[in-house]
Amino acid sequence: MSWGERREEKLASLKRTLSDLNVFRREYLRNKTGFFFSLVFPIILIAIFGAIFSGGSSGPTTVYVQNLDNGSQVSTSFISAMNSTNITQMLVVPPNENFSQYLLSHSSSSGIVIPSGFQTSFLEGKQVNVTVYSNPADSTSQIVLGVTNGVINAFNLERAHASAVVGIQSLSIKAQNYKYIDFLIPGLVGFSILTSPMFSMVNISSEYKKTKLFKQLSLTPLTKGEWLTSKVIWYVILSVISFALMAYVGMFAFGAHVAVTGWIVPFLILGPLLFVSLGMLVGTVTKSVESAGVVGNIITFPMMFLSGTFFPVSAMPTYLQGFAHVLPLYYLIDGLNQVMIYDNYYQALADAGLLLILSSVIFVLAIRFFKWRED
Secondary structure: OOHHHHHHHHHHHHHHHHHHHHHHHHHHHHOHHHHHHHHHHHHHHHHHHHHHHHOOOOOOEEEEEEEOOOOOHHHHHHHHHHHHOOOEEEEEEOOOOOHHHHHHHOOOOOEEEEOOOHHHHHHHOOOEEEEEEOOOOOHHHHHHHHHHHHHHHHHHHHOHHHOOOEEEEEEOOOOOOOOHHHHHHHHHHHHHHHHHHHHHHHHHHHHHHHOOHHHHHOOOOOOHHHHHHHHHHHHHHHHHHHHHHHHHHHHHHHOOOOOOOHHHHHHHHHHHHHHHHHHHHHHHHOOOHHHHHHHHHHHHHHHHHHOOOOOOHHHOOHHHHHHHOOOHHHHHHHHHHHHHHHOOHHHHHHHHHHHHHHHHHHHHHHHHHOOOOOO
């Protein structure tokens, strides 16, 4: 083959390559979901995790403190020193309260007890310990321990010869110590209740609309409410199975300490009701399968990472904590935490009530905007 023929063959090969590239480009850009996952989703992950771990705008950590030293000057100064760090905000608990039970009822694992005789022991140079209730799995507890240790060191330095008079006694608010897996199980239960129905219903509603299956269903006696309710029932069943698998694997394989009670049932019903309805609503109001997928992802992914699924909301910057409190998944996971970890049924009842109202409204809206036949 001559040089000219080889040159023409190379040019022809390049032309075919560029033509195929152009066809693939057009097909790829038509798939908005693929474009989202390849380019937009990594950017969202970087932004979310960067915001969570930047720590730049984090507000003070709320810490409950019980002063058993009758409000002595030294104990009051200790509390003021904790507040002056701007890292902790001390909330005083009455001396007659059962402190560990008080922490549980307020869904907290961080607290400080200043013992009786604190001032006398400090002034006389006798050893005295401040009791710090903490939870190794909760990052805020580690913050409280660090700040308390720093304030104690400062108090000891004020004494002559810098003798270590004040120390720390660390306790857990329950007989067993919490583990990270204890908090992860409720988060992952909420995660599965969110993702399965949301992604499925977004795809089903848009696909059925495209393939005219809804039009065919309109010819049957089945109502829209019945069709959507059947989907809710199915995902409730899946949620119960998923919960049982995760809870018991966590307990028996990893030694998780979580309570399995009847109080969990409302959340296993309200969660699927909410997210089946929300997924249907998103798929109904969007115009195409691709746009439904993109909108569904935009709604779902912030909830995955900012609702306490993998990290405690209290460890996030203040502005992200405020954003988390408007996400419905937050109340599902918080409710599961209250029931499975803290035994705080009053807060769980409040979470369930809010989910009931929200899911009822979205269920009605989904049926309202859901049409068997497109105009």
